[in-house]
Amino acid sequence: MIYFDCEQLRIPCSGFHSFCDQLASALAAEAHARGVDLGLYLPEDRIGDFGPAVRYKAFRHWHKYYLPLEKDVSLWHCARQRSRYMPSGRRVRVLTTIHDLNYLHVDASDKRKQYLRHRWQRSVDASDRIAVISEYTRKDLLDNLELRGKAVDVVYNGFERYDGLVTDPDPLPSRPFLLTLSRVVPSKNQRCLPALLRGNEYELYIVGPDGDKSCCEDILDEARRWGVLDRVHLTGAVGESEKQWYLRHCSAFLFPSLTEGFGLPVLEAMQYYKPVFCSSRTSLPEVGGSVAFYFNEAFDPGGMQEEFRRGMDAFASGQVSREQVEEHLSRFTWENAAKQYFDIYSSMLSV
Numbered sequence: 001m002i003y004f005d006c007e008q009l010r011i012p013c014s015g016f017h018s019f020c021d022q023l024a025s026a027l028a029a030e031a032h033a034r035g036v037d038l039g040l041y042l043p044e045d046r047i048g049d050f051g052p053a054v055r056y057k058a059f060r061h062w063h064k065y066y067l068p069l070e071k072d073v074s075l076w077h078c079a080r081q082r083s084r085y086m087p088s089g090r091r092v093r094v095l096t097t098i099h100d101l102n103y104l105h106v107d108a109s110d111k112r113k114q115y116l117r118h119r120w121q122r123s124v125d126a127s128d129r130i131a132v133i134s135e136y137t138r139k140d141l142l143d144n145l146e147l148r149g150k151a152v153d154v155v156y157n158g159f160e161r162y163d164g165l166v167t168d169p170d171p172l173p174s175r176p177f178l179l180t181l182s183r184v185v186p187s188k189n190q191r192c193l194p195a196l197l198r199g200n201e202y203e204l205y206i207v208g209p210d211g212d213k214s215c216c217e218d219i220l221d222e223a224r225r226w227g228v229l230d231r232v233h234l235t236g237a238v239g240e241s242e243k244q245w246y247l248r249h250c251s252a253f254l255f256p257s258l259t260e261g262f263g264l265p266v267l268e269a270m271q272y273y274k275p276v277f278c279s280s281r282t283s284l285p286e287v288g289g290s291v292a293f294y295f296n297e298a299f300d301p302g303g304m305q306e307e308f309r310r311g312m313d314a315f316a317s318g319q320v321s322r323e324q325v326e327e328h329l330s331r332f333t334w335e336n337a338a339k340q341y342f343d344i345y346s347s348m349l350s351v
Contacts, residue, residue: 001072002345005079006042007059020079022160026338028054075345081123093348096127100261101140106187121145129348131155133262134283153344158334159267167241177203179250181265183211189256191218195301196308197228207246209237248272256295263287273322275315291320291328
């Protein structure tokens, strides 16, 4: 019996929630296809959501102190680093998925970074094997923690195409617009984007929660600097149906983030065959591949303006075809991820 830890399903509207929800569904299908027993550890109100063929174990807050497992459980897949919910009592093999170590690369205190490194090291030490969601995260892990000879496997996250309701935002953009999606925080680097409005008539929509008020002010200051303040819009958080409207109708998608473990918004824009411009840092070149365009490492405004112009011309001339984008998207499926995880489970249990 293999258990996948989905306790983060209790935290709605989070990246971990989405990861657990999508992967649990794909794992359940793969377990059925392989004839393997699978259990899911999740909030009580989600019991039964992944079909009758899997076993369910209800999350309890006190499990952070003692989490007993049935006698036939042989492997526990922990969905995130720093989890407090790990098997107690008898020994089972543990696989942990590490998403990123981004907090080591942001403006945090040395004490905070030391604390996080210690917590992440504890996750590694408690695991028999590690999975990561990008080659970048793998390199970061090797550079910053002690693996002690443990195998590290790269398993890319999947991408689920949206087929739900699409709702018009209020107010509607009045002219063609550029879009970025993310929390407004320094690590997402939105302050470099107003420069791209120079010499054209685009508007810029920055869609996502205002996580850092000073960061919002920095963006508006840059808009004033370039004389485009009236064309920069910070919408705050929006619902999924409105977000999809922005993705469907934007002229281009921009993602200059400095710290990503994966970079799902890049794929979300590609599903609508939009030109995508992103940072060349961290995991984004893996996710964007050859069908995205990349800003210079220094985010020099003049260079970015020229990179944007050339990229838009290249996309309009068909240098990035719809077929190329579809082929790229096909690499990122939850079915592929589930197959890879089951191969890792089999390898761990055969030792």
